[in-house]
Amino acid sequence: MFILFVSQGESTEQSTTPTQETLLEVPPVVESSPVVESPPVVESPPVVETPPVVESSPVVETPPVVESSPVVENIPEADSSPVVKSPPETENPPTVESPPSVESPPVVESPPVDESSPINEESPVVKVESPPIESEVTETLEVPTAEPPTPEEPTQPVVVTPVEGPPQESTPAAETVTLTASSKQSPEVVTHVPYLIVGAGTTSVAAFRAIKARDAKAKVLIVSAEGENPYMRPPLSKELWYTDEKEAAKTLRFKQWNGKERSIYFEHEEYYTPLPELSTRENGGISVLKGRTVVKVDAHKKRVYMDDGTEVTYDKCLLATGGRPKTLAVFERAGSEVTDKVTLFRSVADFQQLHEVAGKGGHITIIGGGFLGSELACALGYKTKSTKGSVTQVYPEYGNMAKVLPEYLSRWTTDKVKSEGVDIITHSTVKDVTTTPDGKLKLSFDTGKEIKTDHVVLAVGLEPNVELATTSGLEVDENHGGFRVNAELEARSNLWVAGDAACFYDIKLGRRRVEHHDHAIVSGRLAGENMTGAGKPYWHQSMFWSDLGPEVGYEAIGIVDASLPTVGVFAKATAKDTPKAVVEATGESLRSETEQIADPSPPMYHSSSPHSPQTGEDYGKGVVFYLRDNVVVGIVLWNVFNRMPIARKIIKDGKSYDDLNEVAKLFSLHSE
Amino acid sequence: MSYCKQEGKDRVIFVTEEDHNGPTEVSLPQDDETPAGLIQPDGDINWACPCLGGMATGPCGVEFREAFTCFHYSTADPKGSDCLEPFRQMSDCMAQYPNVYGNKEDKEEENAELAKEMSTNGEQTEQVSVKA
Numbered sequence: 001m002f003i004l005f006v007s008q009g010e011s012t013e014q015s016t017t018p019t020q021e022t023l024l025e026v027p028p029v030v031e032s033s034p035v036v037e038s039p040p041v042v043e044s045p046p047v048v049e050t051p052p053v054v055e056s057s058p059v060v061e062t063p064p065v066v067e068s069s070p071v072v073e074n075i076p077e078a079d080s081s082p083v084v085k086s087p088p089e090t091e092n093p094p095t096v097e098s099p100p101s102v103e104s105p106p107v108v109e110s111p112p113v114d115e116s117s118p119i120n121e122e123s124p125v126v127k128v129e130s131p132p133i134e135s136e137v138t139e140t141l142e143v144p145t146a147e148p149p150t151p152e153e154p155t156q157p158v159v160v161t162p163v164e165g166p167p168q169e170s171t172p173a174a175e176t177v178t179l180t181a182s183s184k185q186s187p188e189v190v191t192h193v194p195y196l197i198v199g200a201g202t203t204s205v206a207a208f209r210a211i212k213a214r215d216a217k218a219k220v221l222i223v224s225a226e227g228e229n230p231y232m233r234p235p236l237s238k239e240l241w242y243t244d245e246k247e248a249a250k251t252l253r254f255k256q257w258n259g260k261e262r263s264i265y266f267e268h269e270e271y272y273t274p275l276p277e278l279s280t281r282e283n284g285g286i287s288v289l290k291g292r293t294v295v296k297v298d299a300h301k302k303r304v305y306m307d308d309g310t311e312v313t314y315d316k317c318l319l320a321t322g323g324r325p326k327t328l329a330v331f332e333r334a335g336s337e338v339t340d341k342v343t344l345f346r347s348v349a350d351f352q353q354l355h356e357v358a359g360k361g362g363h364i365t366i367i368g369g370g371f372l373g374s375e376l377a378c379a380l381g382y383k384t385k386s387t388k389g390s391v392t393q394v395y396p397e398y399g400n401m402a403k404v405l406p407e408y409l410s411r412w413t414t415d416k417v418k419s420e421g422v423d424i425i426t427h428s429t430v431k432d433v434t435t436t437p438d439g440k441l442k443l444s445f446d447t448g449k450e451i452k453t454d455h456v457v458l459a460v461g462l463e464p465n466v467e468l469a470t471t472s473g474l475e476v477d478e479n480h481g482g483f484r485v486n487a488e489l490e491a492r493s494n495l496w497v498a499g500d501a502a503c504f505y506d507i508k509l510g511r512r513r514v515e516h517h518d519h520a521i522v523s524g525r526l527a528g529e530n531m532t533g534a535g536k537p538y539w540h541q542s543m544f545w546s547d548l549g550p551e552v553g554y555e556a557i558g559i560v561d562a563s564l565p566t567v568g569v570f571a572k573a574t575a576k577d578t579p580k581a582v583v584e585a586t587g588e589s590l591r592s593e594t595e596q597i598a599d600p601s602p603p604m605y606h607s608s609s610p611h612s613p614q615t616g617e618d619y620g621k622g623v624v625f626y627l628r629d630n631v632v633v634g635i636v637l638w639n640v641f642n643r644m645p646i647a648r649k650i651i652k653d654g655k656s657y658d659d660l661n662e663v664a665k666l667f668s669l670h671s672e
Numbered sequence: 673m674s675y676c677k678q679e680g681k682d683r684v685i686f687v688t689e690e691d692h693n694g695p696t697e698v699s700l701p702q703d704d705e706t707p708a709g710l711i712q713p714d715g716d717i718n719w720a721c722p723c724l725g726g727m728a729t730g731p732c733g734v735e736f737r738e739a740f741t742c743f744h745y746s747t748a749d750p751k752g753s754d755c756l757e758p759f760r761q762m763s764d765c766m767a768q769y770p771n772v773y774g775n776k777e778d779k780e781e782e783n784a785e786l787a788k789e790m791s792t793n794g795e796q797t798e799q800v801s802v803k804a
Binding site: 567 | 674680681682683685687688689691692695698700719720728729730733734735737769770772
């Protein structure tokens with residue numbers, strides 16, 4: 001494995017630009033994107049400095065790096081992180097700058113300074129003019145090529161994974177470990193932690209990364225009531241359904257729209273510090289306490305109480321308790337013969353249950369017309385193509401996403417969902433649910449209509465988890481729900497709240513509570529920064545996105561509420577204006593991240609040959625402005641991708657415009 | 673040509689490429705959300721830079737920082753040649769976490785293949801290795 005530090009004059013600017021806002025989501029492993037450092041000017045322009053090199057235990061370095069070189073130059077893959085890369089210069093032997101693609105393991109590698117004479121694997125040598133340290137390197141070499149099933153991968157040799165005894169054994173079963181190896185630790189081990197995070201979702205990950213970035217030796221304890229290591233939820237209603245792998249529901253690996261695979265887990269099990277070691281690790285670490293619930297926080301004594309009676313004291317605490325699916329009274333009072341056939345969709349377990357049910361090919365009814373309901377409807381519609389099952393979506397509004405999109409787009413979306421094979425029943429609320437003699441459920445609607453179904457999915461909103469408020473004397477917002485916190489996400493001294501459960505003061509848009517993945521990232525990061533003393537207010541607007549299958553999608557920012565007046569500007573869409581295309585182009589499926597990968601600046605308009613004005617009402621591609629007191633407070637980018645930074649500026653600017661069509665020009669709707 | 677329609681509170685404008693060809697009259701303020709690069713204007717290293725992809729925050733974050741810091745501030749010639757020890761420590765650390773610092777894609781492929789093998793029970797002939 002290699003890590004390549006190159007220092008070089010220029011290029012800092014450009015190379016870092018696309019990555020500006022933290023890519024929190026990036027799966028951890030920098031799969032060794034070559035870390036390149038380019039200090040402004042300081043260093044001598046002359047090319048690659050030879051980093052000190054050391055070889056990793058097993059020494060690495062196989063010269064034939066042929067194929068990987070191109071990869072490095074590219075925009076990092078989805079799984080990888082943006083790489084700061086200074087253009088390799090001339091004299092570099094190819095080996096040097098092609099640490100095998102982004103994916104490869106980090107390697108400390110010494111660019112052979114003088115010539116590219118390959119380093120012999122057998123005799124670890126540090127090829128630098130500095131004191132070699134070969135004598136120290138005694139470990140055995142392990143070339144991954146030799147590893148199990150990939151014999152004919154000629155490309156592999158580049159990568160020499162430093163694998164030593166024990167860890168390797170866990171390799172094949174890695175994912176399984178992540179899934180099952182829980183709850184063995186004894187919680188009593190920890191009685192005090194500097195940083196405590198209650199909740200193990202996306203917010204929690206963003207927070208601990210920010211904490212660790214600012215306090216390198218931080219010790220962080222995460223309490224996961226769900227009993228899982230942190231994972232991302234968006235794929236549970238999106239990509240995982242379109243991954244044709246039979247095992248997808250078990251491995252929880254999904255194919256992004258661009259076909260590349262990744263896991264929903266943010267980090268490998270190995271990333272986390274075993275609980276018993278947390279307090280003694282000199283360099284700190286992040287541990288996950290699984291299967292425990294925090295039932296009370298004493299903010300004054302800085303102490304939390306667990307459901308098993310144990311207590312932990314902290315210096316700084318973050319509540320990232322998230323939320324749970326709401327239910328409907330009619331289902332709540334039904335017996336288990338009904339509820340056994342009802343899924344409240346939120347977690348991995350819920351996904352797995354529904355996935356299994358869907359595989360049987362029966363009839364599934366989705367109640368709810370919002371993000372989750374509409375995404376699941378499309379997903380299940382897709383699924384039924386191979387299972388002979390069928391899907392019905394029921395909601396009280398006139399169309400899908402009616403609370404979010406203006407009516408014309410809502411109707412358009414509804415048609416789209418129908419075309420995915422979903423039977424839609426609008427203007428309907430469930431009044432009664434009973435079981436039938438043949439083991440199905442009978443749903444009766446307020447319209448008098450009745451349907452029989454095998455399974456029901458309730459996607460009727462989220463209830464923030466605020467039980468701690470009553471036991472701990474914390475304030476809950478009456479209008480928005482959630483713990484009330486200030487603009488710095490602070491509820492009390494040394495106690496913060498972020499993610500779905502936080503009702504925060506947005507200094508631009510007022511008091512809000514937001515339930516989206518990117519908000520979990522943005523607010524979790526902010527909380528982590530503030531837990532380490534940043535004292536920053538909420539200032540970076542989060543965005544959200546929804547994909548109705550690979551072909552239609554939108555991204556949005558700010559207050560996107562269908563009750564507000566809107567102005568939409570539309571142009572004709574092309575084949576490139578789909579979620580699939582954007583993920584293919586950027587390699588990133590978490591679209592809160594694509595804006596950082598893709599070049600955010602719209603290209604100059606291009607003048608293609610003139611074509612006749614289109615007059616059809618085609619909502620293929622456009623931008624919708626949401627106005628409050630004539631000020632733009634929200635923007636939907638409809639099949640327009642990688643323009644979010646522009647939208648964010650407009651929201652931040654907070655101005656009213658006479659002609660929003662002029663503003664729309666900023667989005668270069670006609671360019672790719 | 674562009675044309676508009678009003679649907680209740682919602683206004684819709686359809687535009688052609690020509691309509692949007694000219695420059696916009698709107699200008700946005702300079703972005704004060706300065707992108708955080710790896711090296712800050714004052715020369716310090718920004719450990720929160722996404723470009724590090726978690727290197728600075730993972731289980732070998734401390735070792736990584738020491739090595740990288742040494743290299744960054746090294747005045748030796750060649751640069752960093754005085755940093756062997758921290759680099760050795762970093763790689764020693766990383767070697768303990770092959771699943772974190774190893775070649776992830778390969779690991780993933782192995783897992784996928786393993787799953788395939790298990791499900792197809794035996795015939796693992798052709799899909800053995802598919803490299804993206």
